[in-house]
Amino acid sequence: MNAQAQSASKSASIKRPLGGAIGTVRKGAELRCNTQATQKELNDFYMRELSSPGDFAAVPTTMEYKHILTVENEWSEYEQSRIDLNALPGNEKQFEEWYIELRQKHRKETAPFFDFLAEEASLAQVAFFCALEAHVDGKFDDIIALSQIGMSGDMKLALAENFWDEMGLGELEEMHTRVFVRAASFFNQQMQGHDVAALIPVAALKNGNLLLMYALRRQYSARLLGTLTLLEQTVPFRFSRMIRGMERHNVPKEFTYYHDLHITVDANHGKQLVSRVLLPLARDNPSAIRELCIGCLTRYEIEKDYYAGAKTVMDTVIIDSATK
Helix, strand or coil: CCHHHHHHHHCCEEECCHHHCCCEEEHHHHHHHCCHHHHHHHHHHHHHHCCCHHHHHHCCCHHHHHHHHHHHHHHHHHHHHCCCCCCCCCCHHHHHHHHHHHHHHHHHHHHHHHHHHHHCCCHHHHHHHHHHHHHHCCCHHHHHHHHCCCCCHHHHHHHHHHHHHHCHHHCHHHCHHHHHHHHHHHHHHCCCCCCHHHHCCHHHHHHHHHHHHHHHCHHHHHHHHHHHHHHHHHHHHHHHHHHHHHHHCCCCHHHHHHHHHHHHHHHHHHHHHHHHHHHHHHHHCHHHHHHHHHHHHHHHHHHHHHHHHHHHHHHHCCCCCCCC
16 A cells, blocks of 8 residues: 555545545535435436427536536546445456346345345336336436447447337337336326325436436446446346236226336347347457446445335335335
């Protein structure tokens, strides 16, 4: 350890694991990035960056970026301090084995929450989680579009096919954002008497903001691909358990359609992202492997926090009509 690192270890700082040691995270940064106010500020900024052409005046000015970029850097450092970057894979084969192990660990650790939704949660609790998803994942098609920038060949085609699915294969009413909004309207109705926006766990905001930050900041483009792949590959299990919970409460099929559709669609998306994007990138650009891993691991940690936070709200606030 050099003198600068020794000095930092004596201060009230959080060090990154050795594998990712490129600085320290101040306590103030840790606290700021873990507040609703900061995450809402970031989300509002990202939504302005993704303004429609007709709302061009809402797009942030150059002067506004200095503060946001500072917050993003502090947040990224904090998240990186929480993950183990020792013994990362060094080649394509090692990365594939590492990723499969992480995906299996993800399933094991998140299964209890989704088993609860499937077999025990009240309709209000199931609806709360679905309503949360509407608050934090509303720009997924834009994220997929942004993920293609700079790509070429089959890698770009893999993401383009994913994007075309998001576009409903060219059918306006089948565009996934539209299908999602129709489902969200039903679940929001079940939340009358609860202010979902006020109950959103900080980790839920982080879960959505991470994708947006990675998509909008080009230096994180490889991290985005790792994050997207883990997301797509875990959707089929998550949504199948959510549908089980919806069916227990006789939710009309028209409002389970979005989740049912993605069980099949995202299983294919995840498979294609691994074989046609992540593995070729790891093979042809070994230096990108570390970034892919950071994306996967950061998503993994935030996602666990998201589900834990949602479960806490369900157990303490959304406890009415808790019938099986």
